[in-house]
Amino acid sequence: MTTFRWDHTVHYVNDLEAVREAFGKYGLVAEPGGRHVGHGTKNALAYFGLNYVEFLTIDDAEQLKPDDPSELVFSDAANYLPDSEGFSRVALRVHDIDEAWQELRDKGLAVSPIAAGNRTTPQGQELRWRIFTISGTDGGLPYPFVIDWQVPDDVRLGQLAGSGLLGKHAQGEVTTSRAVIEVDDPAALAHRWAELFGLSPVSPTELGIGEQVLQFVPGPANAIVELVFGVAPGPGDDTPAGPGFDFRLGGARYRSES
Structure with missing residues (x-):
C-alpha cells in the first residue's frame, strides 16, 4: 500500500512580492520559485523542511488549460483570483506514483492521467516531477493532488539545501x-x-x-x-x-x- 506524506500546501495569491514582504515582517522567508513554463503560473516558496507552502499566481492567463484535468492545480488559479486569495489544497508526496494512481482509481476517485511537471527556477535550473490530480470534491472540500519527485526524501532535502530554497527563518x-x-x-x-x-x-x-x-x-x-x-x-x-x-x-x- 502506498505511503502518503504531506508535501506542500497551495495558496493562491495575486502578488508574490507582497507575500514575501508580509512573511519577512514576521521573520519568515518565502523565496521566488520560478515559472511553470507552458502552464501559465509562477510561484514563491516558503520551506519548513520538506514541507512547504507554494504561493501560486497567474503568470500568463492564455496558457491556462481549464479543460485539462491534469492542469487542475494551475487552472484553478483563475477560479480563485483575483477575489479569493487563500489556501486551495494539499499535495501528497509518494515514491511510486503509478501504484498510488491505481490504488485511488480502484477506490473510485476520478484521477487524472499522470503528467510530467516542470518549473524553471530564477537561477535557470529546471525541476521535474510527476503528478496527478483528483477531480471533484469530498462534501465540498477539494481533494489533495499527488506528486512524485522521483528521488528519495533525503536526496531531495539535499537538493533543496544546495539550491538555496530552504529558508533561513529569523524566527528560528x-x-x-x-x-x-x-x-x-x-x-x-x-x-x-x-x-x-x-x-x-x-x-x-x-x-x-x-x-x-x-x-x-x-x-x-x-x-x-x-x-x-x-x-x-x-x-x-x-x-x-x-x-x-x-x-x-x-x-x-x-x-x-x-
Whole structure:
C-alpha cells in the first residue's frame, strides 16, 4: 500500500512580492520559485523542511488549460483570483506514483492521467516531477493532488539545501505542525480520508500524516483555513527561537504555537 506524506500546501495569491514582504515582517522567508513554463503560473516558496507552502499566481492567463484535468492545480488559479486569495489544497508526496494512481482509481476517485511537471527556477535550473490530480470534491472540500519527485526524501532535502530554497527563518527552526480544515462533518470526512489515503487517526477528527496532522473542524468553508507551526531555536547558539507569529494573508491564517 502506498505511503502518503504531506508535501506542500497551495495558496493562491495575486502578488508574490507582497507575500514575501508580509512573511519577512514576521521573520519568515518565502523565496521566488520560478515559472511553470507552458502552464501559465509562477510561484514563491516558503520551506519548513520538506514541507512547504507554494504561493501560486497567474503568470500568463492564455496558457491556462481549464479543460485539462491534469492542469487542475494551475487552472484553478483563475477560479480563485483575483477575489479569493487563500489556501486551495494539499499535495501528497509518494515514491511510486503509478501504484498510488491505481490504488485511488480502484477506490473510485476520478484521477487524472499522470503528467510530467516542470518549473524553471530564477537561477535557470529546471525541476521535474510527476503528478496527478483528483477531480471533484469530498462534501465540498477539494481533494489533495499527488506528486512524485522521483528521488528519495533525503536526496531531495539535499537538493533543496544546495539550491538555496530552504529558508533561513529569523524566527528560528520553523516546522509545520498541522493544517486546520473546516468542513460540515469533521468526523465523517476524517474517516473517509483515513480510508482513502491510509492515514492514521489521532482522534475522531484528526489524522496523522508523517510528523504532521490534518485537523478537521466544523465550519462552512470546506477549505483549509489555517496552518499551524512550531518554532524552536535554530542550529547554532546564535539563533534563538523567535517570538512566534499569527497573521493572515487573504483568507489564510498562519500562526505558531508553543
